[in-house]
Amino acid sequence: MSATVVTGIGELVTCAGSDGQTPVLGAVVPAGDRLGIVVDAAVVVEGGLVAWVGPGRAAPEADRRVDLNGRAVVPGFVDSHSHLVFAGDRAAEFSARMAGAAYDGGGIGESVDATRAASDGELRGLLRKRVAEMRALGTTTVEVKSGYGLTTTDEERSLRLAREVTEETTFLGAHVVPPEFDDRTAYLDLVTGPMLTACAPHARWVDVFCEPTAPRAFTEDEARRVLLAGREAGLGLRVHGNQLSSGPGVRLAVELGAASVDHCTYLTDADVAALVAVAGTTVATLLPGVEFSTRSPYPDARRLLDAGVDVALATDCNPGTCNTASMPFVLALAVREMGMTAAEALVAATVGGARALRRRDIGRVAVGSRADLAVLEAPSHDHLAYRPGMPLARALDLS
Numbered sequence: 001m002s003a004t005v006v007t008g009i010g011e012l013v014t015c016a017g018s019d020g021q022t023p024v025l026g027a028v029v030p031a032g033d034r035l036g037i038v039v040d041a042a043v044v045v046e047g048g049l050v051a052w053v054g055p056g057r058a059a060p061e062a063d064r065r066v067d068l069n070g071r072a073v074v075p076g077f078v079d080s081h082s083h084l085v086f087a088g089d090r091a092a093e094f095s096a097r098m099a100g101a102a103y104d105g106g107g108i109g110e111s112v113d114a115t116r117a118a119s120d121g122e123l124r125g126l127l128r129k130r131v132a133e134m135r136a137l138g139t140t141t142v143e144v145k146s147g148y149g150l151t152t153t154d155e156e157r158s159l160r161l162a163r164e165v166t167e168e169t170t171f172l173g174a175h176v177v178p179p180e181f182d183d184r185t186a187y188l189d190l191v192t193g194p195m196l197t198a199c200a201p202h203a204r205w206v207d208v209f210c211e212p213t214a215p216r217a218f219t220e221d222e223a224r225r226v227l228l229a230g231r232e233a234g235l236g237l238r239v240h241g242n243q244l245s246s247g248p249g250v251r252l253a254v255e256l257g258a259a260s261v262d263h264c265t266y267l268t269d270a271d272v273a274a275l276v277a278v279a280g281t282t283v284a285t286l287l288p289g290v291e292f293s294t295r296s297p298y299p300d301a302r303r304l305l306d307a308g309v310d311v312a313l314a315t316d317c318n319p320g321t322c323n324t325a326s327m328p329f330v331l332a333l334a335v336r337e338m339g340m341t342a343a344e345a346l347v348a349a350t351v352g353g354a355r356a357l358r359r360r361d362i363g364r365v366a367v368g369s370r371a372d373l374a375v376l377e378a379p380s381h382d383h384l385a386y387r388p389g390m391p392l393a394r395a396l397d398l399s
């Protein structure tokens with residue numbers, strides 16, 4: 001097996017704690033050294049895994065040498081929430097919203113129509129292009145949901161295609177009740193019955209859009225039914241919750257031990273306390289690109305971090321409420337708009353995302369972890385939020 005030594009790393013952020021292994025927590029990062037920074041570092045990669053980490057002057061010999069000339073390296077971003085399998089776009093809806101129209105989740109039907117009409121080849125091409133865009137911006141793991149098919153055939157197809165690009169696939173048949181269903185119970189019967197049976201072999205997770213204030217999304221009882229059926233089929237649990245109101249999503253995610261509850265824009269004190277109690281089990285995943293793109297109030301990340309909640313950041317890349325695949329953009333929003341420090345935002349986008357996916361092999365640079373590295377066209381990780389909108393990060397390709 002051939003080994004590559006990556007040298008000339010001006011600042012290596014390992015996110016791996018002082019023992020070089022334990023991931024730093026997704027909670028408050030009070031000082032820079034919690035990031036596990038190594039200055040003038042080198043990393044040896046062998047067989048796709050990190051084999052050695054340390055100062056460049058002590059680096060062992062390897063078959064091949066890649067010199068980064070003083071650039072910073074951070075763990076590849078873990079985007080733990082995206083909806084990349086869709087056709088068409090909703091740019092007109094976005095512009096209408098910017099002109100004053102309200103968002104209530106209703107525009108999803110338009111993406112459903114376009115997705116159903118697309119061929120396998122078209123959908124595959126769109127999906128691969130989006131994943132390539134993510135890699136070009138430093139993302140090395142992405143979770144991909146279905147949810148724009150909403151028939152058994154189209155949901156199964158979405159997940160089959162998603163599996164071609166990631167192992168982190170999520171069945172979201174319970175995204176909304178599709179327009180052709182007047183009978184919500186009949187649709188739930190489908191989602192928890194034949195659709196689930198067809199989709200489960202291609203999925204690791206099940207998710208539900210729990211939002212009683214959105215007419216086509218799901219109530220607490222409906223969401224519980226979807227999640228319990230998914231668990232019965234062997235899937236892990238994720239929840240879209242508390243996006244548009246302080247609804248039951250967080251409560252439900254905590255009750256059922258979901259890996260993540262995503263959005264968390266409107267939280268009661270009881271929600272925050274419940275999330276603190278399950279830190280280490282359930283992650284609060286914040287998606288500030290959505291608030292940016294819907295001109296809505298941001299989640300209060302500071303409140304969550306100060307309380308001790310595990311926090312992750314992700315894009316929610318989707319055609320309606322946030323059509324960006326850029327984790328650096330999300331980091332910059334988190335720092336500028338949600339009161340996170342640059343270090344906290346980076347931890348949430350790496351270790352936090354890994355926790356939200358219950359993964360220990362990604363999100364940090366440590367011996368034995370996957371060699372998923374992002375290189376920055378910058379001397380330090382601070383530049384990610386300091387130079388918003390600039391193409392600073394890319395996944396390091398060692399193949």
Ligand SMILES: [Zn+2]
Pocket residue numbers: 081082083240316318
């Ligand atoms: Zn989403």
